[in-house]
Amino acid sequence: MDKYAEKMLRSLENPVQTGEYPDLKNNADLAMFLKQSVEKGILYTNVQDGKIVYFTAENYSQMHQNTAYELMYVLDGTVIKQIEDKKYTLHTGEGYILNRRITHSDDVQDGFLLVLDFSEEFFREVTRSIDIREDTHPVFSFIEKCGQDSSGWRKSYLEFSPTVPLPNEQFRTVLDSLQQELATKKIGASFLQKGLFLRLVELLENKKMFNVNAIDIHSGKEDFLVERLTSYIVRKYGNVSRRDVEKDLHYNDEYLNRLLKKACGKTISRYAAEIRLDRARQLLSTTSLTIGEITNLLEFSSENYFYHFFKKAEGISPSRYRAEHHD
Amino acid sequence: MDKYAEKMLRSLENPVQTGEYPDLKNNADLAMFLKQSVEKGILYTNVQDGKIVYFTAENYSQMHQNTAYELMYVLDGTVIKQIEDKKYTLHTGEGYILNRRITHSDDVQDGFLLVLDFSEEFFREVTRSIDIREDTHPVFSFIEKCGQDSSGWRKSYLEFSPTVPLPNEQFRTVLDSLQQELATKKIGASFLQKGLFLRLVELLENKKMFNVNAIDIHSGKEDFLVERLTSYIVRKYGNVSRRDVEKDLHYNDEYLNRLLKKACGKTISRYAAEIRLDRARQLLSTTSLTIGEITNLLEFSSENYFYHFFKKAEGISPSRYRAEHHD
Known part of the structure; x- marks a missing residue:
């Protein structure tokens, strides 16, 4: 495990370890999940509502659909991602944004995966004062379009990968801060969460950092x-x-x-x-x-x-x- | 000048130097001003609306009232503060929050002063979801009461000083970040400004860090x-x-x-x-x-x-x- 992944784990202050398999449903507008391969299976961590909950369980990679958008990012190692009927191998620094209609699963064989779930309402609220145009804001625009799709059955996702094979320190710093703000009940956390979420998405639009590719499953x-x-x-x-x-x-x-x-x-x-x-x-x-x-x-x-x-x-x-x- | 003050100055990226005395009025909901004694007088810096403007001029310390609340904090050295008819000498780490009705002036003889102006509307908006009670949130409560004072003529201020004679690194870090967010037009800045402002005020309520004293000028x-x-x-x-x-x-x-x-x-x-x-x-x-x-x-x-x-x-x-x- 690299230093960043280690630090990320150490930074989980006051976590609650549950004996049972907790309800992992996301009830918050914004929630972070971490899945990390450990000796005895997978260490699951859930950061939302000012709390951190973690538990160890067997590798669980059932196909599912989300009620929210999902941004997934490989912090370390390798993750097998299945999207509909296709499997992809993802490496450190690569990730996806999936809209809710995609059936998918993540198989963390030997790696450390971060998942950020965000609701459509949350996205609409934080982007209210932003002028989203496809040319200047391709990633914001992709997410916005998913929400506007009235037929409700278009399946699309956005994949991103680092432009250079180096850890993206800026992206990791924002993720770190976002995790801290999701784990605290301190005054101001909800504003800071919103600001950091926007910064995170904005970094994905920086062409010097990420290659981004929006894919429509129903295209020819x-x-x-x-x-x-x-x-x-x-x-x-x-x-x-x-x-x-x-x-x-x-x-x-x-x-x-x-x-x-x-x-x-x-x-x-x-x-x-x-x-x-x-x-x-x-x-x-x-x-x-x-x-x-x-x-x-x-x-x-x-x-x-x-x-x-x-x-x-x-x-x-x-x-x-x-x-x-x-x- | 201590290292922090130096860093604060260096961090002013892309400042605009104006030849003339610019209009220093605060039109933003939240604005930061810095006044620092230099060889030729005072270096004034104004950080708001995604811009930094600075200029050097003679020491200017006219008595005035603000249209907003004012949080002032001595970053370094000594500042002579006049509040109504009394003069106070402030040292590194000390400061005030003044309501709008206080007539005051700051005389930076040999020091570095930070002033944060915030409007009543801004304060109301950011604290909307906070349960402000005098016992748990004395500083928030002080500011809120100033706004609720319907007679409109109560003059009060809040003074704070460090509990121990050491630089308060946490407070400085939040001020640094707040300055960065006021100086940028990046997406998310307004959320981050709000969150950081709340964190700053919350730090003043930490009894391990600050002594706080609310003073009503019309008391006996x-x-x-x-x-x-x-x-x-x-x-x-x-x-x-x-x-x-x-x-x-x-x-x-x-x-x-x-x-x-x-x-x-x-x-x-x-x-x-x-x-x-x-x-x-x-x-x-x-x-x-x-x-x-x-x-x-x-x-x-x-x-x-x-x-x-x-x-x-x-x-x-x-x-x-x-x-x-x-x-």
Whole structure:
């Protein structure tokens, strides 16, 4: 378990340990749940209404629908997420926002999952004075649209993954503070919860931090596949071969390649190389990681290969690029 | 200037420096002003509506009334505060909450003063769901009563001072965060401002941190003098002689001593010694300061004298007391 996850657990002040399986229903407008794999199964923690309750039980991953929206985020390790009839493997820093109509389950095999439930009323209230437009506020806009959907049967979800393979400290700090405010009955907690919730969603809209992808389950099969494919490549930071694609998405790679070319004019390799270059540029200009560290993070086979890959695509060496573009 | 004050100044990101004397009127529900003595006069900083404006001008300390409530707090150094016809010298960590009808001025000779203005409407809105009772929420209750005063001419203020002569880090942290939220236009800022404002006022109600004293200017002269006297002794941590009292309050010490005895049955020396003992107990049980450091903070002439003073009053030595009572 990484340090953050450890700290998160330690910070649970005055928790109530229940012997029985408590009622985990969410009655609050905003509630946080944590699921963490431990020796004897799963440690469940529920933070809402100024209280923290936790208990250990067997791994429980039944398919269910929520009465609220659900933001889930992998704090550490690996979580198997089933959405309707498809399974996805999520890693540290990845997550989803699901609308209420999605049937889903989370299987925490070896990881630490955070779930934030929020009601439609809560969302409407906190965003009342915000001008939500799709171009400037894609995530707020996605959630708002789910609420406006009068037919009531559209199933959609939003997936997000970190743009660079590093822990997002800002996002974690806001989550920490939000947990503290949900666990306290101190004066001002409800205002602070609202403000921190808005900050959290706003961070998801920061393109330097997260790739966000809204998916409509009832869109055409081809569109759906292209979305799954590009989102897969983005989450892997472009480090994929056509064989990986075939293996992980369970579709013939030739077929997927044809679909992608039709959709955006690029082959899988070309698309992946562009994403990879983009991530390399970002790490060079916004961090002080060494070239060796970036080589490892983006899973290039060697510094030498990274150097040639970058120079060929960008025209200058990684160090030169950094010198010219560092913030 | 201490580190905190320096940090507070450095943290003013993207300030707008105005050549002219800007309109310093407060149009926001909540606004922060900073006044700091610098070489060429006073550096004025105004933080509200997502903006920071600052300018340097001559020391300006005209008597005025506010359109809002005013919370003032000395971040560093010394400020001469005039309230109606009386002058008070305030030191680091001390402050006031004034209602709108008080005519007052602040003279920052060599110090750093923070002023937080908040409107009656703002206060009513943020406290709507709080059960304000005088016994549990003395500071909230004081402010609420000012608003309910239908005659509209009662002049009252609330003074507060730190219970121990140490910087109150928690209070400063909340002030820092509040300043950040007043200076930003980020989503969620208005909720965070409200929550942080409530936390700030709540800290003033924490008896381990602050002595609070509500003063009604129209109360009888004798009551008023007793209040000034006890508040003076408390702010000096009990380190006062009858000569100090006479010099600083401009009243005959014999007369003041008689008034105090009539009010609470204690002489000035007895009252001062009790306050001093109380502060010593608090520093021993809640901090890890050495006996030497406590001797200096409470201005005992020597460790030896502190030892005897404590042992005589408490029956045990300072170290023994700490061993038995440390948190």
